Amino acid sequence: MLTGKQKSYLRSLAHPIDPIFQVGKGGVNENLLMQLRDALEARELIKVSLLNNFSGKKEEAAEQLVKGTGAELVQLIGRTVVLYKESREKRRIELPD
Numbered sequence: 001m002l003t004g005k006q007k008s009y010l011r012s013l014a015h016p017i018d019p020i021f022q023v024g025k026g027g028v029n030e031n032l033l034m035q036l037r038d039a040l041e042a043r044e045l046i047k048v049s050l051l052n053n054f055s056g057k058k059e060e061a062a063e064q065l066v067k068g069t070g071a072e073l074v075q076l077i078g079r080t081v082v083l084y085k086e087s088r089e090k091r092r093i094e095l096p097d
Contacts, residue, residue, distance in 0.1 A: 024053050
């Protein structure tokens with residue numbers, strides 16, 4: 001569980017990052033989750049964009065992404081979801097206490 005200070009730090013790191021995945025009308029599926037897990041292992045911090053043709057609720061999509069990847073939700077702002085998961089092998093981000 002991330003503290004407020006840690007989330008704030010991760011939001012500052014995520015600000016310049018572009019979304020690398022998009023969720024469209026197909027919604028969240030197992031193939032997307034598998035790719036997200038791989039990306040989180042490599043990068044630790046990623047953004048996912050919910051496209052305009054995504055018909056579900058953005059809060060539910062964020063919850064599905066968190067559950068499916070085992071990541072922490074850093075931020076849901078507009079149609080952008082920011083996820084963090086500590087890498088097992090390529091740890092880059094040092095979180096504040």
